[in-house]
Amino acid sequence: MMTAVFSNSGVNDETRRRLLYQGEVFVYSASPATTELISFARELISDAFGGFDPETAQHEMPVEDFAKLLADLKPRFIHHPQCKKLLPAVIEERGCDLGQTYFDVPRLRTSTSNDYLVSGISYAFHPHRDCWYSAPFNQVNWWLPIYAVVPENVMAFHPRYFDQPVRNGSAGYDYAEWNRTSRHNAAAHVRNDTRVQPRPEEAIELEPQVRVVPEAGGTMMFSGAQLHSTVPNTSGRTRFSIDFRTVHLGDVRAHLGAPNVDADCTGTTLRDFVRCNDLAPMPEDLALEYEAKALAGVS
Template sequence: MMTAVYSDSGVNDDARRDLLYRGEVFVYAASPATSELVGFARELIEEAFGGRDPETAQHEMPVEEFAGLLADLKPRFIHHPRCKELLPAVLEERGCDPELTYFDVPRLRTSTSHAYLVSGISYAFHPHRDCWYSAPFSQVNWWIPVYEVVAENVMAFHPRYFDRPVRNSSRLYDYAEWNRTSRRTAARHVRSDPRAQPRPEEPVELEPQVRVVPEPGGTLVFSGAQLHSTVPNTSGRTRFSIDFRTVHLGDVREHRGAPNVDAECTGTTLRDFVRCNDLSRVPEDLALEYEARALAGVS
C-alpha cells in the first residue's frame, strides 16, 4: 500500500485515528506543549551528562559508563511526575478528548552512532509492529525528537507491510511474562541482548521505506500496527527522542483499530494506560477481555 504523510493537518482526532488505522502518518511542527516537554527532557539529559555534549559524549566515554548513565537517566525521566502533567497538555493541544484518551509513560530513547551501543538500554529495533508486543490495534504512537535529527538517525516505516503479513515470533511473546522476567534487566545488556523479543522469521524488504525528519519538538504520529525499525545511525551523533502511546476508550470498547494481519502474542498492555484528565487506569474489565481474546486467538 501507499502511505500518505499529513503535515500539520487540521483534521479532528476522530478523523485522524481513522486515517492512522488505515496506515497513514501525521507529522506536526513543534508547539508550546511539545517544546516544554522537550525542554524538560533536555534539562534532565544535560544534568546527567555533566557538561559533556549528550549528542557526542559516546565518543568520549567507555560504553559501559554510557550505558550506566542511561540506566539512571531513563527511569528518572519516565517516572517523573512532571511528565504526567506535560503529556496531557501535548494531547489536548492536538485535539484529543481528555476524558476518552489514555496515555502510557513517555520513554526517553537513544540511538547511538556507528553501533556504539545497540542493545539493552539503547536497543536498536529490528523491523517490528508494536502489536507483536501485546499492544491493542487501536494504539497510536507519538514520537518527538529532543535535539535535531537527520535522515541517518530517525526511524523507518515499511508501508508495503501494513496490510501484508510477515511471519514472526510474536506467538512466543506474553506481555505479563516480559514484565516479570525481562524488562528490568535492560541495563545489563551492553554488548548483546539475549532477551527474546518478537522479530520477523522471514526476510523483510526494507526498501522502499519512509523516513520522516521532524524538527526538535515536532511530533510524528502513527499506528502501532505500522511495521517500523530503527535506522542504522551513521550520523556521528546520538539521537535522543521521546515516545509514548495512546488509546481512545471508545475504540478500545468497540475493538476499532488497525487490522491484525500477523500478530499472535498474548497478554495486553492496556493496564499501562492512564486517562488524561484524572490519571485513572483503563477499566479492568477491558484488560481482562483483551487478555481472554488474545488467548483465544481473537484480535
Template sequence: MTIVIANPDCTDEQRRAQLYDGRVITYAASPASLALIEHARALIAEAFGALNPQTAQHELPVEEFAALLAELKPRFIHHPTSKACLRALLTERGCDSETTYFDVPRLRTSTSNDYLTSGISYAFHPHRDTWYSAPFSQINWWIPIYPVVADNVMAFHPQYWGVPVKNGSRRYDYYEWNRTSRQTAAKHIKTDTRDQPKPEEPVTLDPQVRLVPEPGGLMLFSGNQLHSTVPNTSGRTRFSIDFRTVNVDDVVARRGAPNFDSECTGTTLRDFLRVSDLQRMDEDIALAYESAL
C-alpha cells in the same frame, strides 16, 4: 504505500481513523511539545554534566554511558513534570481528556556507529508494536529532542501494511516479559539475548519512509505499522521521546488497525493512564480484551 499528512485540520476521531488505515501524521513543534523537550533537555544536561550528550559516546566507555542512561531514563519516565507536559500536549492536540489514555513517556536513544545498540539503547529490528501485546487501537507518538537527520531516525516499511510477516510474536507474552526481561535491559551492553518478536522470514527494508521532524515536531502512526531503527551513521546520539495513546471508546468497540500477523498474548492496556485524572483503565476492559484475542 504510506501517505504522510502534515498538520491536518481534523478532529481526533478523524485523525485516529486515518492512522488506523495506515497513514502517518506530522505536526510542527508547538508550545506544549517544546515544553516537553525542554524538560527532557534539562534532565539530560544534568545527567551528562559538562559533556555534550549528542557526542558524549565518543568520550565515555560504553559501560559508563549505559550506566548513565540506566539512571536518566527511569528518572524521566517517573518525573511528574513528564506526565504534566504530556497531558498538556495531548489536550493541545485535541484529544478528549476523559476518553484518551496514555502510557508513560519514554526517553529513547540511538547511538552512532554501533557504539551501543542493545539493552538500554536497543536498536529495534523491523517490528510492529502489536507483536508486543499492544492493542490495535494504539497510536504511537514520536518527538525528537535535538535536531535529527535521515541517518538517525526511524524507518517505516510501507510495503508490509496489509501484508503478513512471519514473526516470533506467538512466543511473546507481555506478563512474562515484565516478569523476566524488562528490568534487565541495562545489563545487555554488548549483545541482547532477550527473546523479542522478530521477523522469521526475509524482510525487504526498501522502499522505506524516513521522516525528519524538527525538535519538538510530532510524528504519529499506528502501532501496527512495520517500523525499525535506522542504523545510526550520523556521528551523534539521537535523543527522542515516544509514548502511546488509546481511546477507550475504540478499545471497547474494537476499532483499530487490522491484525495482519500478531499472535502474542497478554495486553498492555493496564499500563495506560487517563489524561484527565491519571486513573488506570478499568480492569474489566482489559479482561474483556484478553478474552477476545
C-alpha cells in the same frame, strides 16, 4: 500499500484515528506544549551528562559508562511526576478528548551512532509492530525528537507490510512474562542483547521505506500496527527522542483499530494506560476482555 504523510493537518482526532488505523502518518510542528516537554527532557539529560555534549558524548566515554548513565537517566525521566502533567498538555494540543484519551509513560529513547551501543538500554529495534508486543490495535504512537534529527538517525516505516503478513515470533511473546523477567534488566545488556523479543522470521525488504524527519519538538503520530525499525545511525551523533502511546476509550470498547494481519502474542498492555484528565487506570473489564481475545487467538 501507499502511505500518506499528513503535515500539520487540521482534521479532528476521530478522523485522524481512522486514517492512522489505515496506515497513514501524521506529523506536526513544534508547539508550546511539546517545546516545554523537550525542554524538561533536555534539563534532565544535561544534568546527567555533566560537562559532556549528550549528542557526542559517545565518542568520549567508555560504552559501559554511557550505558550506566542511561540506566539512571531513563527511568528518572519516565517516572518523573512532571511528565504526567506535560503529556496531557501535548495530547490536548492535538485536539484529543482528555476524558476519553488514555496514555502510557513516556520513554526516553537513544540511538547511538556507528554501533556504539545498540542493545539493552539503547536497543536498536529490528523491524517490528508494537502489536507483536501485546499492544492493542487501536494504539497510536507519538514520537518527538529532543534535539535536531537527520534521515540517518531517525526511524523507518516499511509501509508495504501494513496490510501484508510477516512471519514472526510473536506467538512466543507473553506480556506478563516479559514484565516479570525481561523489562527491568535492559541495562545489563551492553555488548549484546539476549532477551527474546518478537522479530521477523522471514526476509524483510527494507526498501522502499519512509523516513520522517520532524524538527526538534515536532510530533509524529502513527499506528502501533505499522512495521517500523530503527535506522542504523551513521550520523556521528546520538539521537535522543521521546515516545509514548495513546488509546481512545471509545475505540477500545468498540474494538476499532488497525487490522491484525500477523500478531499472535499473549496478554495486553492496556493496564499501562491512564486517563489524561485524572490519571484513572484503564477499566479492568477491558483489559480482561483483550486478554481473553488474545488467548482465544481472535484479532
